[in-house]
Amino acid sequence: MANENGTHFLELKQVESFYGKIQALNGIDLYINEGEIVTLIGSNGAGKSTTLKSISGQVQPKTGTILFDGTDITKNAPHQTALSGIAQVPEGRRIFPRLTVRENLQIGAFSVKDKKVVSERMERVFGYFPRLKERLEQKGGTMSGGEQQMLAIGRALMMKPKLLMLDEPSMGLAPIIVEQIFDIVKEMNKEGMTILLVEQNAFQALQIANRGYVIQTGSIVLEGKGSELMTNEQVREAYLA
Template sequence: MADEPGKHYLELKNIESFYGKIRALQGIDLYVDQGEIVTLIGSNGAGKSTTLKSISGQVTPKEGFIVFDGKDITKNPAHVNAYMGIAQVPEGRRIFPRLTVRENLQIGAFAERNKKVIAERMARVFGYFPRLKERLDQKGGTMSGGEQQMLAIGRALMMKPKLLMLDEPSMGLAPIVVEQIFEIIKEMNKEGMTILLVEQNAFQALQIANRGYVIQTGNIVLEGPCNELLSNQQVREAYLA
């Protein structure tokens, strides 16, 4: 971990975040360099989602700092970080079920007024997820879990993010759909997208990421290149068995 704030594209240093009096994060240090896929793995309740919420601005850390693209964003509200290019695909997808696919995607482009630019972004989303183009006028809540996950990612891409944060994208999906989603994550990264991936499916995540962190009860307990974590006995016993 670098001592100089802002050396990395995204950097968290000594982050402590609370829910009421409960300290969910207990001094988190991690970083993501531009163009990387970095994964954060751990069990339920370990602090994975809280880490993402602290970065996006949904939770304000009590201690430490967060720097993104050279700027201190520690105390920023979520809408400011969204305008700066941080997009989060939440756990459980959280699309708008009564709105159509088109309307869900348009909401993702809330900060853009140019209709031509919005159309270009939508075309890019369809390049990754052709099925969404076929479902444009279908209500989001009537689609399969896999299609809803595609829509949730597509909605985030409509922001044209600099950093895409994915919270449990494989949750509740059939294995074949999980493979498709992870292939698309790899494709997005090859095209330059910086990605922070939270996953319980540790094997899948470590297969596609550059580096990984293991979090337990609000603490980072292991970190390193994913090939090293895949062969680490502690990781294998806890997450890959």
């Protein structure tokens, strides 16, 4: 359902993005309503990460429009997009390995000057990830992959985003840790967080998503409710077999 004014919380209209002369996105149309979990699934190189990078400003779309919360953010630099309320957890986590958990989290709140607010946000992160509180003075690079993923998500939450974008959060993690991460994603959504989830683990993603899109070679080829895509023969053969 669209917002009261008839617009979507996030909307991509005919977005085309390139790496040099190589076209990565071919007229992407995609929308998210406030409070949804929407997943984008597809094989390696399909354009999933490029879609997130186009939203966050890391890749500037050549044509098309990206609207967020009623504002055109198509040409925003990454820091402007972050300040507008979009946080991205990148593929491969990319925490600062030589900094402590505390320092990594503080970097997530780079725009906040009030130390009390930073402390309150940190406590909120610990509510989702108690293990980070136990590791507060430990250097990020010495933690397990699962703990680093928790830290990467926690760092994004320190921005208090309106929209959280997760790029392959299950990559390289043991199944039991993947379950924990997805449970926390569901919990965050229940508490009001809007989430765009890029994930190769299509089964896990579609289980928790309100809606999903399937992307192939830079084009959206299927869209629908998560439950519908779970039973779609084309999706089952390509991603759930």
